[in-house]
Every structure is written in C-alpha cells, then in structure tokens.
Amino acid sequence: MSLESWEVFSEIGFWLVILGVVGESVELLEKFGVLPRTLKNWAPRLELIFWMILVVGLAMELIGSHNARIISSRQNAVLEKEAADASLEAGRLKALVSWRDIPDDKRVEFKAAVKDFPKGKVIVESLASDAEGTNFAKQIADMLTQAGYAVSENLSSMTFFGTLPIGVKLRVKSREQTPIFAAGLQHALRDIGIDAPATVGGPEVDVDLLVITVGAKP
Numbered sequence: 001m002s003l004e005s006w007e008v009f010s011e012i013g014f015w016l017v018i019l020g021v022v023g024e025s026v027e028l029l030e031k032f033g034v035l036p037r038t039l040k041n042w043a044p045r046l047e048l049i050f051w052m053i054l055v056v057g058l059a060m061e062l063i064g065s066h067n068a069r070i071i072s073s074r075q076n077a078v079l080e081k082e083a084a085d086a087s088l089e090a091g092r093l094k095a096l097v098s099w100r101d102i103p104d105d106k107r108v109e110f111k112a113a114v115k116d117f118p119k120g121k122v123i124v125e126s127l128a129s130d131a132e133g134t135n136f137a138k139q140i141a142d143m144l145t146q147a148g149y150a151v152s153e154n155l156s157s158m159t160f161f162g163t164l165p166i167g168v169k170l171r172v173k174s175r176e177q178t179p180i181f182a183a184g185l186q187h188a189l190r191d192i193g194i195d196a197p198a199t200v201g202g203p204e205v206d207v208d209l210l211v212i213t214v215g216a217k218p
Contacts, residue, residue, distance in 0.1 A: 007064065013058065022050075102139045102192070106193065113187075118184070120181040124140055125212070144185075164216055168195070169213045171213055
C-alpha cells in the first residue's frame with residue numbers, strides 16, 4: 001500500500017475510535033436513567049459492539065500511522081540521497097565550468113618557496129582558441145615574473161592539429177640538457193597544486209630555456 005492509502009486507513013481508524021467513544025455513552029445514559037426503555041434490553045449488546053468498534057479503530061489508527069511513518073521515512077531517505085547526489089553533480093559541473101585560478105596566498109607561497117632557487121628564462125604558452133587556458137597561463141606568467149624569473153613579455157599562443165594538450169606541462173630541450181632551475185620550479189608548482197610533468201621539447205627549445213605549456217583544463 002502507498003503512503004496515501006495508509007494515511008486514509010489510519011484516518012478511518014480515527015473516526016471509528018470517535019464512534020466507539022460516543023457509543024460507549026450508552027452505559028452512562030443507562031446509569032443516569034435517561035436511556036430510552038426500548039434500548040435498555042439492547043444496552044449490553046450495544047456496549048459490546050461499540051467497544052469492538054473502539055478497539056478496531058484504535059488498531060487501524062496505530063497500524064496505519066506506523067506504516068505511514070515507515071513509508072515516509074523511506075521516501076525521505078530516497079529524497080535525501082537524491083539531494084546529496086544532485087549536490088555532488090552540481091559541484092562536479094561547477095568544477096568543470098569554473099576557470100583555473102591561482103589564489104593570492106598560493107602566489108605568496110610559491111614566491112617564498114623559490115626565493116633561494118636559481119632562476120632562468122621561461123616562456124609560457126597556451127592554446128590560441130582556449131580563453132580559460134590563456135587566462136591561467138597569464139596568471140602563471142605573472143606569478144613567475146613576481147618570483148624573479150625572466151618570463152617572456154608576450155604570451156605565446158599555440159595552434160594544435162594533433163592531440164590536444166591537457167593540463168600544464170614543462171618542456172625542456174632534452175633529458176640531458178635541462179635548465180638548472182627547472183626541477184626547483186616544478187616542485188614549487190606542485191606544492192601549490194599545479195602538477196606540471198616534464199616533456200622533451202625538441203631542437204627548437206634552447207638549452208637554458210624552460211617552456212611552460214598550458215593546455216586545456218583536465
């Protein structure tokens with residue numbers, strides 16, 4: 001039975017209880033001598049009938065309300081779970097559509113971390129068609145400049161025809177020819193939540209140059 005059915009069942013029991021209580025007044029009417037003479041012979045039977053109605057009504061009311069509470073609790077649990085799932089999905093969607101950002105406290109943390117590290121030349125590049133990535137690349141470039149790195153004034157834009165780069169990556173000339181400041185910068189970025197694995201950039205990358213590629217948001 002549904003929640004509504006049990007509620008109706010319980011309400012019927014309630015009205016039977018009312019009827020039973022009213023019927024029990026037969027005994028009082030008999031005691032006060034106001035019961036019609038034609039009903040006196042029926043008084044014991046009427047009392048029994050109304051007593052049975054009262055008991056049945058109480059039972060129906062209790063059973064109906066009990067089952068209604070159980071169904072209501074189950075429905076509330078389902079609704080709460082759906083609400084929690086909806087909240088998680090909303091958070092996931094918000095994370096997907098929100099732009100990457102470097103908070104001020106992370107900028108300060110990064111600057112302090114690389115204070116005593118060697119510095120060098122850095123180029124920050126992003127996808128030409130990715131506004132979110134370009135914005136994040138500018139933030140990285142500004143943070144590096146404030147920390148003392150020689151960052152190219154003009155943000156480099158890339159046009160990719162192959163596999164789209166995802167996330168942030170560091171490009172060096174080769175594994176054997178890596179700028180001395182690359183490892184320290186990479187660790188400092190990771191400490192503020194920017195994971196930037198290193199890749200080999202090829203002959204177009206100078207030995208003393210570090211290229212930071214900002215791809216699409218993961």
